[in-house]
Amino acid sequence: MIRLYCECGAKLKTRPENAGRRIRCPKCGKITRVRPIDVELGEAASPRAASRPSPARPEGLSGDLALDAGSSDALETRGSPPLSPSGGSDAPPAVELLVFADDPPPPPPLPRVEFTPEAAAEEALRGRRRRSAADVIEQPVRGFWADAGLSFAYPFMPVGNTTTFMIVAIMSAAREVLVFAPCLGLIGQLCIFGWLAAFFMNVVAETCSGKDDMPGIVMAGGVWDDIIRPALRFVAVTLVCMLPAGLLMATLLVKRLPPGPMLAFVVGAVGLGLFLWPMVMLLFSLDEAHQLLRLDLIAATLVRSFFPYLAIFLMLGVIAVLSSVTSLSFVMAKFLSSGAKAFDLGSNIALRVALDLVSTYFSVVSMRMIGLYYRHFKQRFAFRLE
Template identity: 30%
Template sequence: MTIKISCGICGKNYKVQDTAAGKKIRCKECGEVMKIPEPEVDFGDGDDFSKLLDNAVAEEAKAKSIRRPVRKPMVKAEKYDGDEDGPVTSKKENTYTQDLVQTLLFMLDPANLFTYVLICGLLFAKDIILPFAAVLGLIGRLIILGWYSNYRFSVIYESATGRKELPELSPEEGFFIPMLQWIATWFMVHLPAMIFLAYTVNFDGFLLMKILTVGVDHQELSELLTGGQIAILISLYSAGVFFWPILALCVAIGGFETVFRIDLMLLTIFKSFSAYFFTAGAMFITAFVYFFTAYFAGEHGILIAILMIPVLLYMEIVALRMIGLYYHHFKKQFAWHWG
């Protein structure tokens, strides 16, 4: 078998034996040194090609008979729902009943329990210790009140977003403004009751401030008001408590400027009355317990207040979370939408 080779300089052709493959020769015309290539294999229709084909088929059959181990993924695949932050697990959202049960049992979460105990300590300092610290105590009470007002709005907002944990204790909007907003919401809903009370006591400023701040017992109140007037006052006060959850929700989610859209609030209450009535009922119970705690603390001493602080805090957190859950689960029935 011969090997054909051409000079790359002058083009002269040569034929050499295949045994010379890999060696070098010199061109007789120009003197260029060339390396003899390996001979090209021509399979044709001979036995060599058939033998190679049979070997390939045998190797393929052997490869299929080998049992290969199947590797399982180390991490379970997650479903991607288009979030720009990356893959997320497809988790079914809780129903309103499930979220309500979790709210009632929120202290079973160690993180929530720790936050609850710290808030209890702050409220204990505000209502029990700091009142005996004169001017510094007053400043401390205002700071805690401002912080707690902000925290109350945060509880509503976080539960409205579907979060199960209580908010962090660090305030994000300061102390003073949230305190004014909290006081303003209660002032707005109870303004009709206060106007009626001022009218019945002939606008006696001193007596009115005493009733609103220090309070009076039922005997003094019966001397100031008739039975019908007391019934009207209680009705106006109850109406204010009933309307307060939707007002607080507006402030917590949409900002204080939304409190002037009373038309949208009334329409929302009408469209989701059953859910709202249930939510407002929690505030009624909390206000009722708070009123009688203040009354019995005045009658039987400070021990009642000490014992009731944890109870009132638990009831208030549950009521505030229910306001947020009301928006989270029924916002399609609202007359507005904030996202």
């Protein structure tokens, strides 16, 4: 309640939604504007009230009721109405609310929000593990082809990306050293793979949201959210894409059908899976894999954005070819320079680290390309991701 005092000394109370409006004092008739001052019951909202002497408290009464009953200008009480001199109970006169043309409109009621600690924890968990497209608040400042060309410099521009990429490259190269370790090396490789999977998917999500900076490399969600779950999602992308080809191959083996015609269908299914890989990776990176159940919407999206999607697919193919050629060049150069000793233990580790560095670089560029597809052509999607 908002409490204030009239100049005649009468105590007035009204509801908070009447803040800024005018009321009439029922004692003297003077019009007073309600000031939006919230005070606790029993405390005055006026300096004058602090200097007023406290009235005598009648015997047999206690608390605010006694205070209001002993005050001749009490107009409202928290509990029962004040006692009249005759001992009866008279209701206090109601405060008259006046409406003037220059009065500000009453503020809208605040929505009631129930946010339990469990809901807050769940929302924080989703925020850590889900880079949803609801974060897309920045419009692209460059054209698609300009952004696509700059993707090859993305691991090094801006400067902060260089540091992040170096850390990622070192972590990825550590897997090649762990190959020669015993059983614990396999566990370390799996942990690094899950961490890299989370990083690659976050590159897609950050690009979708309009950012040019690489995602952070902190682990805030624990082993499950930052290692195991991203690894499963990353593997699931390939499994989903190759599912039609796998089913056809299983049918071919179980039914013992002639391999001629069925083999053509298997090859076609593999090609379809490779073509859909960027879209599936995009949905898994944004934690929207359930959209794959709406094949009609996926097909409509690909039709609406066929040429941009085809361009992305072809650029990813070029990246794969460049990665393969670069890796093969490393192998040939090492073999020609070292001859038969090219593949001893030390040379083998150095070569594997070099090839892993190339693979990591082109993987980051590929994830950047997939994010650019959504950033520039999201208006053509048949379903909403934000």
